[in-house]
Amino acid sequence: MIKTVPKKLGAKAIFGFLLLAFLIPWSSAYALTNEDCIECHSDTELTTEKDGKTVSLYVDVAIYKDTVHADNGCVSCHVEADVEGDEHPFPMSPVNCSECHDTIGETYMNSAHGEAAMMKNDALAPKCKDCHTKHDILSPKDRRSTTYPMNIPFTCGRCHREGSNMTSTHELGKHNIVENYSMSIHGKGLFEDGLIVTAVCSSCHTAHNVQKATAPNSSVNRNNIISTCKQCHVGIAEKFKNSVHSATVTKTDKKLPICIDCHNAHTIARVKDKDFRLIIAEQCSNCHSHETETYFETYHGRASMLWGGERTAKCSDCHGSHDILPAQAPGSKINADNIVNTCSKCHPKANASFTTYLPHATHHNKDKYPYLFYTFWAMTGLLVGTFSFFGLHTVLWVPRSIIERIKLISKGH
Amino acid sequence: MDKEPILWIERFSVFQRFIHLLIILSFITLAVTGMALKFAIEDWAQWIAYTSGGFAVLGALHRFCAVITFFYFFLTMILLYTKWRDSGQSIFGFLLDPEGLVPNLNDAKELIATVKWFFGGKRPYYGRWIYWEKFDFMAVFWGIAVIGGSGLALWFPVQFSKFFPGYWLNIATIIHSDEALLAAGFIFTIHFYNTHLRPEKFPLDPVIFVGSIPVSELQHERPREYDQLIETGELAKLATRRAPEAWLRRLSAVFGITIVSFGSILIVSIIVTMLKYIQHGMH
Numbered sequence: 001m002i003k004t005v006p007k008k009l010g011a012k013a014i015f016g017f018l019l020l021a022f023l024i025p026w027s028s029a030y031a032l033t034n035e036d037c038i039e040c041h042s043d044t045e046l047t048t049e050k051d052g053k054t055v056s057l058y059v060d061v062a063i064y065k066d067t068v069h070a071d072n073g074c075v076s077c078h079v080e081a082d083v084e085g086d087e088h089p090f091p092m093s094p095v096n097c098s099e100c101h102d103t104i105g106e107t108y109m110n111s112a113h114g115e116a117a118m119m120k121n122d123a124l125a126p127k128c129k130d131c132h133t134k135h136d137i138l139s140p141k142d143r144r145s146t147t148y149p150m151n152i153p154f155t156c157g158r159c160h161r162e163g164s165n166m167t168s169t170h171e172l173g174k175h176n177i178v179e180n181y182s183m184s185i186h187g188k189g190l191f192e193d194g195l196i197v198t199a200v201c202s203s204c205h206t207a208h209n210v211q212k213a214t215a216p217n218s219s220v221n222r223n224n225i226i227s228t229c230k231q232c233h234v235g236i237a238e239k240f241k242n243s244v245h246s247a248t249v250t251k252t253d254k255k256l257p258i259c260i261d262c263h264n265a266h267t268i269a270r271v272k273d274k275d276f277r278l279i280i281a282e283q284c285s286n287c288h289s290h291e292t293e294t295y296f297e298t299y300h301g302r303a304s305m306l307w308g309g310e311r312t313a314k315c316s317d318c319h320g321s322h323d324i325l326p327a328q329a330p331g332s333k334i335n336a337d338n339i340v341n342t343c344s345k346c347h348p349k350a351n352a353s354f355t356t357y358l359p360h361a362t363h364h365n366k367d368k369y370p371y372l373f374y375t376f377w378a379m380t381g382l383l384v385g386t387f388s389f390f391g392l393h394t395v396l397w398v399p400r401s402i403i404e405r406i407k408l409i410s411k412g413h
Numbered sequence: 414m415d416k417e418p419i420l421w422i423e424r425f426s427v428f429q430r431f432i433h434l435l436i437i438l439s440f441i442t443l444a445v446t447g448m449a450l451k452f453a454i455e456d457w458a459q460w461i462a463y464t465s466g467g468f469a470v471l472g473a474l475h476r477f478c479a480v481i482t483f484f485y486f487f488l489t490m491i492l493l494y495t496k497w498r499d500s501g502q503s504i505f506g507f508l509l510d511p512e513g514l515v516p517n518l519n520d521a522k523e524l525i526a527t528v529k530w531f532f533g534g535k536r537p538y539y540g541r542w543i544y545w546e547k548f549d550f551m552a553v554f555w556g557i558a559v560i561g562g563s564g565l566a567l568w569f570p571v572q573f574s575k576f577f578p579g580y581w582l583n584i585a586t587i588i589h590s591d592e593a594l595l596a597a598g599f600i601f602t603i604h605f606y607n608t609h610l611r612p613e614k615f616p617l618d619p620v621i622f623v624g625s626i627p628v629s630e631l632q633h634e635r636p637r638e639y640d641q642l643i644e645t646g647e648l649a650k651l652a653t654r655r656a657p658e659a660w661l662r663r664l665s666a667v668f669g670i671t672i673v674s675f676g677s678i679l680i681v682s683i684i685v686t687m688l689k690y691i692q693h694g695m696h
Contacts, residue, residue, distance in 0.1 A: 296454070299567075299586065305453040308467025347571050354571050356579035363587060375584050379591035386595060390603040393545075396531040397611060404536075405612040 032082060037074040050091075059135045067137045097128045107208045112215070124159070124166050131155055147207070149196040153178055153187070156201040180266040185273075197232075204228055204265075220265070222258055229259045239322040244329075254287075261286065262321075277310035284315045291315075294360040318342055318359065420628040420652045422642075424620050432488050433621050436553075437672055439481035444597040445679060446471040446478075451590050457682045479564055486557050512541055512641070516551065520544035540637035545607050556596045563589035594683070601680035609673055617673065622665030623657035 038061055040046060046057040064070060075081050077095045081088035098105025108114040108128070116125035131146060138145035146155045157178040159166035166172070181187040181201075189198035204220055205211075211218030219228045230237035244250055245257050262283045281304065285292035295301040295315070303312040318334060325332035333342045343350040361369060363376035425433070449461040449471055462468050497507045508515050524544055526537035542550075563585040566573040570582050609617045620626050628648070632639040642648035 298583075299450075302450050302453040303468050306449065306459060306462035306468035306471070308462070308469050309453075311469070349571050351571070351574060353577075354574035354579045357570070357574070358580050358583045361580075361583040361586075369583075371580075372583055372587060375587045376591070379587060379595075383591060383595050383598070387598065387603075390545075390599070394603060394606050396528065397606075400531045401611040401613050405615075408613065 032073075032075055032088075034074050037081070048091075063136050063138075066142070067135065068139050069137060094127075095129075095134075101128075104208050111208060111210045112212050113210050124169065126159065130158075147202075149198070149200050150190060150194065152200040152202055153181060153190070160201075174266065177266050184264075184267050199232065203231070225258045225260055233259075236322050243320075243322060243324045244326050245324060257287065274310040277314055278304065280314040280316055288315075291360055294362045297362050298359055300359060313346060313359070317345065420654060421625040421656055422628050422631055422648070422652050423625050424631075425624050427624065428488075428492060430621060430624055432485050432492065435481055435485040435488070439478035439485070440596075440600065441672060441675055441679075442474055442478045443482070444593070444601075444676070446475040447590075447593050448597065448679060448683060451594070452683065452686055455682075455686050457686075476568060479561070479568070482557060482561065486553070486561075489553070512638075514542055514547055514550050516544060516547050520547060538637050539635045540641075541635060543635075545603075549604055549607075552596070552599065556592065559592045560589055560596065563592070597676075598680060598683070601676040605673055605676060609669070617666060617669040619662060619665040619669060622669060623661050625653075625657050628652050 038059065041057055041059040042061060044056075044058045047054050048057055049055070069077070077097075077099075078088075078092060080092040083089070098108075109118055113126050116122040117127050133146055136144075136146075138148075140147040140149075142148060143150070145151065158164065160172065161167065161178045162176060182191055186199040189195040190200060206219050209217075209219070211221070213220045213222075215221060216223070218224065226237060226240070240246055241248055247256055250256060262280075281292050281295060281301065292301075292315075296305070300313045303309045304314065320333045323331075325335075327334045329335060330337065332338065339355045340350055340352060343355050347354065358369065358372075361372055363369065363372040366373040445461060446465075449458040450468065452458040453462075462471055465471055465474070497504065500507055500510075502510065507513065509517070511517060511519060521544075523537050523539065526534070527544075530536055566577075566582060566585040567589060570579075573582065573585075608614065626634075628639075631642075639648070642651065
């Protein structure tokens with residue numbers, strides 16, 4: 001049996017080859033070769049009028065030879081041109097890529113782009129050629145390709161930027177996407193370091209299955225974000241899964257945070273960057289507002305608001321980030337067994353007594369922090385008392401002092 | 414303009430003036446750097462931090478000036494020690510000297526007399542030190558003990574918590590911050606008004622910089638001291654025709670008015686901010 005299989009396959013292959021060899025020359029006896037097409041279409045001045053606009057019909061053969069379709073005949077896409085004689089029908093129907101790329105075609109048809117283009121007939125919605133070009137379709141690995149990682153932001157940015165035809169006629173929700181992206185850690189990786197494994201638009205939004213974030217099957221839907229980021233950040237996703245913020249650990253009806261709640265989608269910053277460190281408390285305050293407010297009453301919080309304040313302790317410095325656990329969990333950074341270690345990161349030789357410092361202290365809570373409450377009000381009393389006494393003293397003095405001055409002047413001093 | 418007075422008398426020695434210069438420079442720096450942290454959420458505080466190069470710079474300046482503060486406190490102790498030694502009095506005699514710096518019953522009487530004066534009575538028979546000046550001087554002791562002590566705890570929190578519970582640092586923060594607000598608020602409003610900004614002196618009483626005052630001014634302002642100097646025959650010995658140098662008086666005016674302006678700007682920022690907080694019902 002084993003030996004007969006290749007024999008059978010071999011027989012089929014030979015039969016197929018012969019069939020093709022027989023059919024190809026005879027099926028289109030007058031088939032146009034690419035050279036025939038080029039005869040006219042290499043003319044850079046060959047144009048036509050379409051919707052009142054002059055459209056070039058020139059094809060750059062030099063580039064075409066490098067494209068992924070170099071071995072295809074012109075007529076394999078432009079099927080209507082496959083006619084006898086010199087002239088093909090005009091105008092011809094648009095090229096249908098899904099003749100060959102059927103799976104991608106189907107995915108595209110169900111995407112936000114495909115739906116807009118095909119179902120809603122939105123003239124601005126992108127079709128294959130808008131991202132991939134027509135005769136210049138290079139491999140995504142080719143530096144010149146519109147789908148090469150370093151070029152993708154520009155390809156998408158043709159529409160998704162402020163002032164484009166698209167954004168001036170459509171409300172796309174997010175703004176300054178390209179600018180924000182290029183300032184983000186992903187964008188900096190791409191543009192500053194030329195790191196092509198960094199996330200580009202299609203890494204998160206997919207190439208052909210682009211969906212609005214509200215669509216349940218979108219790669220950027222809240223429920224799918226973690227898996228989307230996990231494509232690259234596997235270790236982080238694993239840590240996060242065991243943290244208090246993960247739905248596998250905390251069962252709650254409340255909204256649990258996902259990657260983009262702390263790391264903004266298009267403005268995502270390097271976590272050690274000042275910009276990121278300065279907004280950590282703000283991010284956490286979306287859910288933990290009381291803890292953040294009281295943090296800002298302490299030295300750490302106050303200093304963090306000032307220039308250079310990124311250095312002082314932020315939420316994540318004490319609580320961790322992807323591995324946050326409740327204080328009573330043995331692995332928690334603020335668990336009694338670990339807290340000396342946690343404080344020691346900034347305060348070498350910290351001891352157990354030191355860790356009783358209240359990093360979320362407030363003098364507004366009489367029941368929880370009576371000593372802070374009474375200290376504050378005792379100090380306030382001292383201030384009010386002193387200023388009342390001397391304030392009154394000064395106020396009473398003012399008219400007398402004016403009179404004294406006038407006396408001095410009239411005496412000729 | 415005032416006529417040029419004929420006779421002058423020294424009120425503050427060079428050493429005393431030097432101490433006060435240290436106080437001015439360290440105090441205003443401590444106030445600016447500390448208030449920037451206390452009111453960090455405010456634009457003006459963030460401007461201070463940004464302009465000075467960041468909160469780490471503010472922290473370094475604050476600690477440096479804290480050292481200056483302990484240093485001038487030490488110098489003041491030396492000053493008092495030499496005063497006591499030269500006085501030939503016992504330690505209690507020196508402290509309880511009716512013309513000394515320690516508040517006494519006569520100050521209470523003078524306070525009442527002063528209030529009467531405000532309402533049209535006679536100008537009180539003031540001596541060398543008036544009660545509001547004594548309060549300023551005593552506040553340095555009180556302030557340095559409270560702000561200095563709590564400040565050291567916050568400077569060395571780990572060492573502090575070896576001896577005291579760590580949460581006392583939270584208490585120290587409140588005490589340090591509010592006592593500092595009291596100190597800065599007091600100096601930049603009450604002291605500035607009492608000494609420089611009241612119409613009789615406006616815009617500046619330069620005596621703490623130039624050291625001497627005209628004898629005529631002494632007679633008018635501190636009649637008891639003047640009479641005592643006449644009685645003991647000291648005045649004839651101490652009075653001099655040498656007026657403070659012109660350059661020193663000019664420099665004093667520029668420096669003094671600058672500092673008074675800085676302090677006033679800071680305290681106005683603080684008052685506006687505090688009023689805003691009170692209006693919004695927060696602290």
